[in-house]
Amino acid sequence: xPRLLLPALFALLTSLPAAAQPIAPGPPMSAEARATADRxxxxxxxxxxxxxxxxxxxxxxxxxxxxxxxLEHAIDWILAGMQADGLENVHGEPVKVPHWVRGVGRAxxxxxxxxxxxxxxxxxxxxxxPAGLTAEVLVVGSFDDLEAxxxxxxxxxxxxxxxxxxxxQTVAYRVRGASRAAKHGAxxxxxxxxxxxxxxxxxxxxxxYDTTTARIPAAALTVEDAMLxxxxxxxxTHPKVHLLLTPKMLPDAMSRNVVAEIRGSDLPNEVVAxx
Numbered sequence: 025x026p027r028l029l030l031p032a033l034f035a036l037l038t039s040l041p042a043a044a045q046p047i048a049p050g051p052p053m054s055a056e057a058r059a060t061a062d063r064x065x066x067x068x069x070x071x072x073x074x075x076x077x078x079x080x081x082x083x084x085x086x087x088x089x090x091x092x093x094x095l096e097h098a099i100d101w102i103l104a105g106m107q108a109d110g111l112e113n114v115h116g117e118p119v120k121v122p123h124w125v126r127g128v129g130r131a132x133x134x135x136x137x138x139x140x141x142x143x144x145x146x147x148x149x150x151x152x153x154p155a156g157l158t159a160e161v162l163v164v165g166s167f168d169d170l171e172a173x174x175x176x177x178x179x180x181x182x183x184x185x186x187x188x189x190x191x192x193q194t195v196a197y198r199v200r201g202a203s204r205a206a207k208h209g210a211x212x213x214x215x216x217x218x219x220x221x222x223x224x225x226x227x228x229x230x231x232x233y234d235t236t237t238a239r240i241p242a243a244a245l246t247v248e249d250a251m252l253x254x255x256x257x258x259x260x261t262h263p264k265v266h267l268l269l270t271p272k273m274l275p276d277a278m279s280r281n282v283v284a285e286i287r288g289s290d291l292p293n294e295v296v297a298x299x
Contacts, residue, residue, distance in 0.1 A: 091123025091277035099280050106284045116280030123277040124148055127270030134264045142246040145271045147230040149242040156268035159211050163257045178209030181265055185254045188220040202242040203234035212267055213242040216250035224248055241269045
């Protein structure tokens with residue numbers, strides 16, 4: 025048995041959205057390797073240990089954005105747990121990570137039926153002006169819908185009210201929506217949270233700016249609030265919203281990759297890396 029090298033970077037890298045980093049498929053797995061992988065998977069699913077540890081991690085430390093104190097506390101906890109489990113060569117390797125801070129996020133529907141809207145900034149978003157911005161909302165259901173109504177986007181907040189299909193498909197609005205809206209002169213971008221289930225809970229994640237367009241503020245609205253704005257527009261009126269977002273990107277911060285080993289008995293100097 026070769027040794028297993030277990031590296032993990034417990035950070036949300038706001039500049040590297042997973043959806044934008046395609047990975048080429050590797051060579052087909054041999055029957056022997058597949059059998060070994062199946063044994064590992066079966067063992068992991070045999071009890072709730074992994075779930076319980078994940079629950080404890082989330083309960084103790086909450087979000088673990090890269091550069092945040094909660095990430096560093098979580099890494100300390102993980103290193104201690106690996107040592108308690110008897111893994112070998114447990115250590116943290118220093119690494120610089122992006123340090124984006126979410127700040128405050130507020131939005132209010134103005135006019136008749138005025139109310140607070142539920143949202144949170146997308147990872148990597150720029151801020152609004154300090155006093156926020158006020159604009160009418162253009163609700164579109166897709167990128168094609170935006171192109172069809174491109175002349176109406178200038179000076180407006182574009183909301184992508186795209187119903188959830190699959191995560192891989194729907195997350196495109198979160199990753200690329202802001203730049204697609206900015207291309208047509210929008211002042212901000214909102215997306216319907218990328219989730220099939222909601223109880224007025226916004227679902228966030230990373231986004232990416234195109235280098236050829238202006239960077240505009242971007243946030244995720246709850247499913248319920250996105251549908252509300254869509255219904256208002258469907259009645260012939262563009263809803264007006266006041267939006268305040270205060271995220272900022274700080275200099276890269278120092279963090280750690282977490283590494284541990286399980287040294288093999290037959291081939292201790294050969295390595296299988298799991299991440």
